[in-house]
Each structure stands twice: as C-alpha cells, then as structure tokens.
Amino acid sequence: MKMDSDALWSSEFVESLGRLAETIEKLQSFVVTTHVFPDGDAIGSQVALHEFLLGLGKESVMINGSSTPEKYRFLDPDGEILIMGRTASAPSARIASAMASAQAVIVVDCAFLRRTGPVFRLLEAFQGPIVSVDHHEIRAFEPRVNIALVDHGASACGEMILELIHSMGGKPGPRGIDSLYTALLTDTARFTGPTVDARVFRMAAGLVDGGASPNYIYQQIYESYSLDHYRLFSVGFDSMRILGDRQGAVMTLTRKMFRDHGIKPFEVEFFIDLICSIKGLRLIAVAREMEKHSFAVSLRSRSDVSVGKIAEAFGGGGHRDMAGMSLSGSAEEIEEILATALCENMGIGVIKSGTQPSESGFRLQ
The missing domain is CATH 3.10.310.30 (Diaminopimelate Epimerase; Chain A, domain 1)
Structure with missing residues (x-):
C-alpha cells in the first residue's frame, strides 16, 4: 500500500486505511452516502470516491437524505446522487435496488450515522459492512461501523479520500479533482482555518496541477448569490x-x-x-x-x-x-x-x- 510521504498518519489510521483498501479490492458493489444538508466537503468527498470506485470497475451508487445545494451541483451535473426525502415512507425503487445490490456502504464526512437523516433507516436494515470515513473531533462510537477511517487532524474528509486513492495507486479523475479541491476549499474556510498548513496548500497545488480550476470553483461556490x-x-x-x-x-x-x-x-x-x-x-x-x-x-x-x-x-x-x-x-x-x-x-x-x-x-x- 502506497502512502503519502508528506503526511504523518497514526498507526491506527494506516491499519484502517489498509482494511478499507482491501474491502474495496475484494467487493464489487458499493453505496456512498453522507450527512443531511451536505456541505462542500460532504459532496466533494462523496463524488470523488464514487468516481474512483467506478474507475476501478466497481458498481457505485450515491444516496443522500437531502438535496444537493445549488452551488455544489456543478460536481454532480447529471444528478447521479439519488435523494431519499424525509417524508418518504419507503425508498424509491432505484434506491431499494441499489441497497439490495450493495455489498458495503461507505459513509463520508459524518460523525454520527443518524446524521444521514432518512438514509439512516437504510443503514439500520443493511446487512453488509458499513465504513465510516470522517475527520470530526466529536464523534459517536458506532457499533454498527465495521471500519472507521478517522483522523481528527485532517483539514477535510476530502483529504482522507485523496489519501485512500493514492494508497491504492490511483489518481482522482476529472470530477474527483474538482470535488476534492472543493472539499479542501470549503472545509478550511477558504484555506484560513486552524488545520491549514503548508501540507494542505501542497495538496491543493497537486489538485490544481491535475486540472482543478480554483477560479471556476470559487465562482460556483462563493459568487453565485442573488x-x-x-x-x-x-x-x-x-x-x-x-x-x-x-x-x-x-x-x-x-x-x-x-x-x-x-x-x-x-x-x-x-x-x-x-x-x-x-x-x-x-x-x-x-x-x-x-x-x-x-x-x-x-x-x-x-x-x-x-x-x-x-x-x-x-x-x-x-x-x-x-x-x-x-x-x-x-x-x-x-x-x-x-x-x-x-x-x-x-x-x-x-x-x-x-x-x-x-x-x-x-x-x-
């Protein structure tokens, strides 16, 4: 497993990263979800991981408990994210089919499984492994989670998704690059937060080298208000x-x-x-x-x-x-x-x- 030499990860993180990589390699079908009222880190991490799984030849479906905010829809232009509304008494046929086919569910940027909103009901009924990829300092112990990839010091969940991709010898795809830059930009308060250091800027620079457009992304997120x-x-x-x-x-x-x-x-x-x-x-x-x-x-x-x-x-x-x-x-x-x-x-x-x-x-x- 290839690790980013620029990062200082704990032995526990490295072990969990290896287990997640093995799970992805072994299984074929995944559902990727995140918390309700998703922010840039949530959508960015979700879309980047989804694209990476598809690039590996896996099946992946994104399901959320609330709609994608307008300013982040440029990351999901075709509306691939399926929405399970709060008032839905039962999941749609597409969502039910995706959950029935899934061999694992990966929950990103979510400290508590209940914060997935309506999707939580699906997680309760799901029989396969549940993976949590998260960086929040305040987290609940979730006995239902089989693999918890957690780093409280990460600037964004997107940083951990990028590390996962690199550890498996991959690179983020075109959508993934913009998505991960969005994750970093938004969850660091435009690169001003306390977790921002030289390493975060180097990570962002790598995404820009890969094709991310800082000006375009900034305009979509911060210059789109009426x-x-x-x-x-x-x-x-x-x-x-x-x-x-x-x-x-x-x-x-x-x-x-x-x-x-x-x-x-x-x-x-x-x-x-x-x-x-x-x-x-x-x-x-x-x-x-x-x-x-x-x-x-x-x-x-x-x-x-x-x-x-x-x-x-x-x-x-x-x-x-x-x-x-x-x-x-x-x-x-x-x-x-x-x-x-x-x-x-x-x-x-x-x-x-x-x-x-x-x-x-x-x-x-």
Whole structure:
C-alpha cells in the first residue's frame, strides 16, 4: 500500500486505511452516502470516491437524505446522487435496488450515522459492512461501523479520500479533482482555518496541477448569490440577538423568511461566515428552519470555547471551531436554547429575549 510521504498518519489510521483498501479490492458493489444538508466537503468527498470506485470497475451508487445545494451541483451535473426525502415512507425503487445490490456502504464526512437523516433507516436494515470515513473531533462510537477511517487532524474528509486513492495507486479523475479541491476549499474556510498548513496548500497545488480550476470553483461556490440572498441576510441581521458585551450572536431564520425571499434554507450556509467577520464575537450560532419546527444549527467559535462540545450536548458534532446540530421547537424556543448555551459556555449571564431593538437593528442583551 502506497502512502503519502508528506503526511504523518497514526498507526491506527494506516491499519484502517489498509482494511478499507482491501474491502474495496475484494467487493464489487458499493453505496456512498453522507450527512443531511451536505456541505462542500460532504459532496466533494462523496463524488470523488464514487468516481474512483467506478474507475476501478466497481458498481457505485450515491444516496443522500437531502438535496444537493445549488452551488455544489456543478460536481454532480447529471444528478447521479439519488435523494431519499424525509417524508418518504419507503425508498424509491432505484434506491431499494441499489441497497439490495450493495455489498458495503461507505459513509463520508459524518460523525454520527443518524446524521444521514432518512438514509439512516437504510443503514439500520443493511446487512453488509458499513465504513465510516470522517475527520470530526466529536464523534459517536458506532457499533454498527465495521471500519472507521478517522483522523481528527485532517483539514477535510476530502483529504482522507485523496489519501485512500493514492494508497491504492490511483489518481482522482476529472470530477474527483474538482470535488476534492472543493472539499479542501470549503472545509478550511477558504484555506484560513486552524488545520491549514503548508501540507494542505501542497495538496491543493497537486489538485490544481491535475486540472482543478480554483477560479471556476470559487465562482460556483462563493459568487453565485442573488440580491434576495442578501436581502434575507439583512432581515436576519436586523433581528439577530447579540449576547453579552457583543461577545456572541444568534441568528434565527424561519420558514416564513425563506418563503418571503424565495430562498431555500440550504442556500444560506455562508451567512455564518459573514457574521464571523464581525470583530469581537466569540461564539456564533445560525439556526435555519428546514421544516416546520425543525432547525439545522451551525456553530462557530472564535475563542478557546469548543463549539464541538456544545453541539455534542445536543446530539450533534464537529470540531472545536466549527460544529453543527439539529434542534426541534419554535423559533423563539430555539433562539432561547442557543442563547443560553452560548452564554453559559462564555461564562456570561443570560437575559431573556424580548429586549428592545438597538439603533443598529439587532437586539442587545
């Protein structure tokens, strides 16, 4: 097995990598899936692995529990990813057939199997081996997982997929190159995150040498927003709750806000990046109402407080500086839960919602 000499992998990682490579070589049919509301690392890792498996002459089907965000659809232009909706009482014939034929399921960029959403029901019924390829610091022990390829220090799950491909003597294909560059770009906050080092830039450079177009990929992901996206951000910003002495922020976006602006909830993951640019904020939360009383929450830390630990307390997961979770309740209840959690972790008191708006529009505690 060929390893990337530029990386320092643990013996446990190397052992798991070897077991996964052997599994891929031995078996013929695979399903590749990831978490609901997929981000660039999730879609990028999934598509790159899928293409690699096909290149080996294997059968591979991609199945997800929610739709691919518009800005990442350039990675799956033919719509190969099958979607099992949350309201589906049973999988479609194509999904059922793929699961029946699969000899193994590979779950990428997912710290908890339940985060696959509707696909989790398929995993519970699946009789073959389940593989987890993941880099999240906060993970659950999953007895159902047969092989866990995990590296908490990896900048993105895509980095691990690239290592897998190289270890098997392969190279990412044309789609895989763009997909893996997308994974690195998005999960490192555009190459600015704490896991970014010279090795990550060398990895990205290798993908560019292989044909990845940084300008094209950047435009697809970060320069594809409409005026309505920013009008929605303005509405959310005006009602944003500021915690303590401008140390934390909670933005809650309701279904009505999304409907009023013709925007889908999974199209605004960049809102939290805009809020993070505000000087002085230590902890930030953005809650998006995906379905009635069902919220996807993104968390960011600009301090020594781990939002991964906060997310873990609510059944979510992630990293010290970046994490996510799902919560159920009304918008008011979700805001109060998040404000309380952030304030407690910053060691500041919580003032109940309902204070008067400040001159700037958002509400100060």
